[in-house]
Amino acid sequence: MILFVLTLLAFLFPLAFSPGPGNMFFAALGARYGLKATLPANTGYHVATVLVTVLLGLGFVALIDPASGLFFVLKTAGSLYVLWLAWKMAMSGRAxxxxxxxxxxxxxxxxxxxxxxxxxxxxxxxxxxFGATGDFSAGERVLLISLVFTLNNLLAFLLWTWAGDGLGRLFRSESGSRQLNLVFAAVLAGVAFWMMLG
Structure with a gap:
């Protein structure tokens, strides 16, 4: 089991800790609101991560075929949602x-x-x-993969949020906060386009 988890972490580490849509989203939120205020959003993301990862592992994979219309709808809706959050951030005042x-x-x-x-x-x-490796039952494998994946992502997102919070502390004045809001609104808009084009 330890070798399985270490191999899975080696696979997931660059995906979780490198700059990506989720990391940039939480870095922007951390800069805007501070680490503590983003914990509910981080919790929501990771509760959903466990549920979706377990469901996909239990056989719902066919519903999320990247060539399907459903995948395009998810991509479009997700991009629009993040654009809306970017607009809200750009229009907001002091952090x-x-x-x-x-x-x-x-x-x-x-x-x-x-x-x-x-x-x-x-x-x-x-x-x-990793879905067919290791000496586990299918249910144990899905649960283990889901937990390792979620906890690894949670750690990465918390680190990115903390980094964003540190940056945001430098700009907590009224004018600095406004400038930082615009920068991170642009980052979120970039995330939305990244999600759409990816």
Whole structure:
């Protein structure tokens, strides 16, 4: 089991810790709201990650064929959702205003995962490599893969959020906050296009 987990982590590490849509999204939220205020969004994303990863591992893979119309709808909806979040960030004022903190909620995290086609591609790729290996029952394998995948992503997202929070602390004045909002709104818009074109 240890060798299986280490091999899986070696496969997942560059995918989870390199700059990608999820990492950039949470870095932007961290800069905007601070690490603590983004924990509900991070929780929502990772609760959804476990559920989706388990469902795909139990045989729902055929529903998320990258050539299907459903995949295109997910890609388009996810991109539009992240663009909407970018617009909200661009239009907001000083970081951590009380009315803004609620924007980084559990639902936002869930929606980001559910509408992120790249997450499905990574999960499908992961199962294609590890879905039939190891001395486990199918159910044990799916559960182990889902937990390792989710915890690895959670650690990566927390690190990126923390880095964004550190950057955001440098710009917490009114004018600095406004500039940082525009920069990270542009980053989120880039994430939306990345999701659409990927």
């Amino acid at each position: 951590q205003a009380k009315s803004d903190v609620a924007n980084a909620g559990f639902r936002d995290g869930v929606m980001l995962l559910l509408l992120n086609p790249k997450a499905y591609v990574i999960i499908l790729l992961m199962y294609s490599q």
